[in-house]
Amino acid sequence: MRAAISIFGFLAFPSAYAQWDPSRYLYFTSAGNGISSSLPLGNGRLGAAVYGSATEKVTLNENSVWSGPWQDRGNPKSKGALASIRQKLLNGDLSDAGALALDSMSGNPTSPKQYHPTADLGIDFGHGSSQLSSYTRVLDTLHGTGWVTYTAGGVNYTREYVASYPAGVLAFRITSRPAGRLNATISLTRAQGVQSQSASTSGGNSITLKVNKDSLPFTAEARVVNDGGAVRVASDGKSLSVSGATTIDIFFDAETSYRYSSQSAWEAELKKKLDNAVKAGYEAVRAAAVADASEILGRVDLDLGSSGAAGNQPVPTRLSNYKKSPNADPELATLYFNYGRHLLLASSRDTGERSLPANLQGIWNDQYSPPWQSKYTININLEMNYWPALTTNLAETNKALFDLIDLARSRGAAMATKMYGCNSGFVLHHNIDLHGDAAPVDKGTPYTIWPLGGAWLSMHLMEHFRYTQDKAFLRDRAWPVLKQAAEFFYCFLFMDGAYYVTGPSSSPENTYIVPSNQQTAGRSEGIDIAPAMDNQLLWELFTNIIDAAKVLGITGTDLTNAEKYLSKIKPPQVGSKGQILEWRSEYKEGEPAHRHMSPLFGLFPGSQMTPLKSKTWADASKVLVDGRMRAGSGSTGWSRVWVINLYARLFQGATAWSNTVTFLQTYPLDNLFNSGENRWFQIDGNFGFTSGIAEMLLQSHAVVHLLPALPASAVPKGSVKGLVARGNFVVDIEWSGGLMTRSTVTSRSGGQLALRVESGAEFLVDGKAYTAPINTTVGAKYVITRK
Numbered sequence: 001m002r003a004a005i006s007i008f009g010f011l012a013f014p015s016a017y018a019q020w021d022p023s024r025y026l027y028f029t030s031a032g033n034g035i036s037s038s039l040p041l042g043n044g045r046l047g048a049a050v051y052g053s054a055t056e057k058v059t060l061n062e063n064s065v066w067s068g069p070w071q072d073r074g075n076p077k078s079k080g081a082l083a084s085i086r087q088k089l090l091n092g093d094l095s096d097a098g099a100l101a102l103d104s105m106s107g108n109p110t111s112p113k114q115y116h117p118t119a120d121l122g123i124d125f126g127h128g129s130s131q132l133s134s135y136t137r138v139l140d141t142l143h144g145t146g147w148v149t150y151t152a153g154g155v156n157y158t159r160e161y162v163a164s165y166p167a168g169v170l171a172f173r174i175t176s177r178p179a180g181r182l183n184a185t186i187s188l189t190r191a192q193g194v195q196s197q198s199a200s201t202s203g204g205n206s207i208t209l210k211v212n213k214d215s216l217p218f219t220a221e222a223r224v225v226n227d228g229g230a231v232r233v234a235s236d237g238k239s240l241s242v243s244g245a246t247t248i249d250i251f252f253d254a255e256t257s258y259r260y261s262s263q264s265a266w267e268a269e270l271k272k273k274l275d276n277a278v279k280a281g282y283e284a285v286r287a288a289a290v291a292d293a294s295e296i297l298g299r300v301d302l303d304l305g306s307s308g309a310a311g312n313q314p315v316p317t318r319l320s321n322y323k324k325s326p327n328a329d330p331e332l333a334t335l336y337f338n339y340g341r342h343l344l345l346a347s348s349r350d351t352g353e354r355s356l357p358a359n360l361q362g363i364w365n366d367q368y369s370p371p372w373q374s375k376y377t378i379n380i381n382l383e384m385n386y387w388p389a390l391t392t393n394l395a396e397t398n399k400a401l402f403d404l405i406d407l408a409r410s411r412g413a414a415m416a417t418k419m420y421g422c423n424s425g426f427v428l429h430h431n432i433d434l435h436g437d438a439a440p441v442d443k444g445t446p447y448t449i450w451p452l453g454g455a456w457l458s459m460h461l462m463e464h465f466r467y468t469q470d471k472a473f474l475r476d477r478a479w480p481v482l483k484q485a486a487e488f489f490y491c492f493l494f495m496d497g498a499y500y501v502t503g504p505s506s507s508p509e510n511t512y513i514v515p516s517n518q519q520t521a522g523r524s525e526g527i528d529i530a531p532a533m534d535n536q537l538l539w540e541l542f543t544n545i546i547d548a549a550k551v552l553g554i555t556g557t558d559l560t561n562a563e564k565y566l567s568k569i570k571p572p573q574v575g576s577k578g579q580i581l582e583w584r585s586e587y588k589e590g591e592p593a594h595r596h597m598s599p600l601f602g603l604f605p606g607s608q609m610t611p612l613k614s615k616t617w618a619d620a621s622k623v624l625v626d627g628r629m630r631a632g633s634g635s636t637g638w639s640r641v642w643v644i645n646l647y648a649r650l651f652q653g654a655t656a657w658s659n660t661v662t663f664l665q666t667y668p669l670d671n672l673f674n675s676g677e678n679r680w681f682q683i684d685g686n687f688g689f690t691s692g693i694a695e696m697l698l699q700s701h702a703v704v705h706l707l708p709a710l711p712a713s714a715v716p717k718g719s720v721k722g723l724v725a726r727g728n729f730v731v732d733i734e735w736s737g738g739l740m741t742r743s744t745v746t747s748r749s750g751g752q753l754a755l756r757v758e759s760g761a762e763f764l765v766d767g768k769a770y771t772a773p774i775n776t777t778v779g780a781k782y783v784i785t786r787k
């Protein structure tokens with residue numbers, strides 16, 4: 001990213017598109033025609049997918065508009081069947097165990113709620129698409145704003161779009177030059193569940209949409225403020241018609257029954273937010289929104305080399321050129337990194353109580369039956385959304401995730417009792433919804449029965465502490481989650497030989513072939529005892545409890561239980577090919593090219609199997625991921641970016657980079673949204689990509705490690721500013737000729753700084769040879785240079 005040009009009020013458009021910084025802007029010369037070519041904006045709660053079409057369409061989302069209230073789907077047969085499922089698994093009766101587990105443990109109904117779009121904003125200007133010329137559409141990843149400009153019938157039209165976190169609304173401005181030439185019919189529509197639609201010009205111009213069926217009830221409203229001309233209610237009684245205006249400002253909000261107990265309460269909130277925004281005026285709302293977003297997004301500045309003319313093309317052209325000559329446009333990777341940070345900030349903020357995290361489509365969904373219900377899938381996808389949060393200096397985005405975890409804990413505690421007879425602890429399975437629905441989801445052996453969701457999510461709170469060093473957070477928010485997550489396992493785990501094991505469980509979402517000495521030989525199954533990923537998750541959980549207890553001065557059974565269980569979790573096993581084993585035994589893999597990297601959790605995002613901690617397990621991890629990739633894995637965007645992070649952790653910079661290039665050649669949609677199966681938009685890959693780039697440049701699970709996996713020949717020269725390392729260190733790094741030249745580490749919390757450069761190069765700190773960890777001073781900056 002280059003220096004920010006500040007754009008307040010009226011826009012100064014660069015005279016030629018050569019000036020659109022290719023690392024910062026998504027630039028288009030045509031309108032979007034669907035979510036995957038829209039400009040996505042958001043304030044953490046409200047999302048807007050802007051198409052910029054001749055008749056404007058903006059798909060609007062509010063993150064709590066889902067298909068209905070919570071429902072107890074827990075299977076009452078589960079508790080009674082548990083002992084016999086376990087006995088079958090111990091006896092090697094694997095197929096019967098799987099069948100019994102599905103029959104007695106699946107939820108009823110099998111799916112939780114699904115995410116829904118909120119409304120469409122339509123603006124008909126009376127011109128058709130064939131009349132538009134000199135069309136430009138841009139998204140700014142540093143300010144979090146979008147705009148469109150074109151001429152039609154001799155009139156210059158500009159449209160600006162901003163999502164304001166401080167004001168809690170979306171705000172759009174449309175301008176004509178010359179003055180007084182704007183005619184527009186503005187509407188709010190929705191395909192389902194509409195109770196009423198109305199427009200009014202008394203006491204402010206407004207369009208109101210109320211929904212009370214098929215989704216959680218809510219009210220949405222657009223306020224229209226014109227400069228010049230006149231506004232009247234259109235003949236349909238539901239839209240507003242503006243004629244002869246110079247500017248039209250539109251403010252939008254929606255408030256739902258999820259956060260307010262009555263319609264009058266959510267409508268009072270809606271009125272308050274819109275009244276305040278109208279009173280402040282568009283320019284003030286915009287200025288505050290840009291100041292907020294650019295302060296946060298501007299904390300990190302990445303330079304992976306310059307593209308020159310190849311970067312000065314519309315995004316779809318850049319993507320298609322990149323397939324042929326990736327080296328010509330290095331800034332595409334930088335833009336993709338910056339875009340991931342924009343998307344996370346736009347879809348995940350602290351919006352008060354019951355903030356909600358980014359779901360499978362962030363907050364940019366236009367379907368009532370979206371792929372995978374656009375849920376929170378917690379056997380990889382929701383966690384991946386938050387991989388860049390801490391490393392790329394966006395710690396505040398985590399709050400929304402932690403709010404949902406707290407909500408899910410109470411559902412999960414009831415489910416632990418109902419399904420497993422465990423009266424302490426909480427359990428989550430492989431998906432949750434906005435109500436924290438804790439029951440198993442869908443009905444298949446490779447995914448439904450997997451009670452480790454709480455263990456994985458709890459890790460995010462411990463990592464938040466490691467990065468921020470916020471002890472009050474550790475005590476008040478993280479510790480209760482870690483403790484309750486662990487308590488479930490003290491009840492659920494059972495002894496098999498020398499080890500505490502899980503079961504029934506699965507290795508998301510792979511299958512194995514039942515061996516010849518077990519039943520039913522040759523069948524493909526998913527359920528077993530103690531898959532490798534479960535052991536790795538439990539190692540992480542109990543280690544986190546021990547680390548947290550140490551910081552907080554906690555002793556007693558909370559600590560001794562974690563120590564006792566940790567000592568009896570089976571360590572990673574290495575198989576006949578030198579690979580990390582995925583299952584209890586060396587079963588034949590059902591899908592050697594499987595997209596999930598579950599048995600490598602302990603390499604990334606976990607840390608148990610990383611090279612500086614265990615060369616043996618890191619080597620075996622490499623054998624497994626190499627084998628997966630040779631067989632054809634990395635077959636969805638999110639799978640490919642997990643692989644980038646894994647190779648970065650293995651210090652394989654060149655391989656991490658070649659997967660980065662393949663990702664950019666394969667998975668981005670026209671607006672750089674990541675795609676999954678069937679080229680459907682799935683946002684996880686956007687976030688995992690951003691994390692993967694950061695992981696090549698800085699790692700900190702063992703020491704603060706500068707350039708651990710730099711792709712030295714592909715990206716020989718560059719810099720990054722503002723990444724964050726565990727210990728709350730802010731790190732800037734410059735490199736040239738594939739080697740670190742100068743770095744600075746700023747200590748935000750004091751504490752010990754252990755450093756490593758590249759593969760163990762010698763270096764100086766403040767001009768003196770580094771020999772041992774440094775006790776840092778809060779606020780001090782340490783300069784690292786080569787020896």
Ligand SMILES: *[C@@H]1O[C@H](CO)[C@@H](O)[C@H](O)[C@H]1NC(C)=O
Pocket residue numbers: 011012013133134135149150151156157158177
């Ligand atoms: C419309 O006017 C603005 C302000 O002068 C200018 O920046 C923009 O380029 C114009 N748009 C077109 C399509 O000419």
Ligand SMILES: *[C@@H]1O[C@H](CO)[C@@H](O)[C@H](O)[C@H]1NC(C)=O
Pocket residue numbers: 126153155181182183243244
């Ligand atoms: C706006 O509407 C008025 C009245 O219908 C019409 O005379 C004028 O030409 C329209 N202007 C544009 C720019 O379409």
Ligand SMILES: *[C@@H]1O[C@H](CO)[C@@H](O)[C@H](O)[C@H]1NC(C)=O
Pocket residue numbers: 775
């Ligand atoms: C650093 O601090 C630790 C305790 O916080 C102390 O034991 C150690 O001696 C200090 N090291 C130096 C070099 O001052």
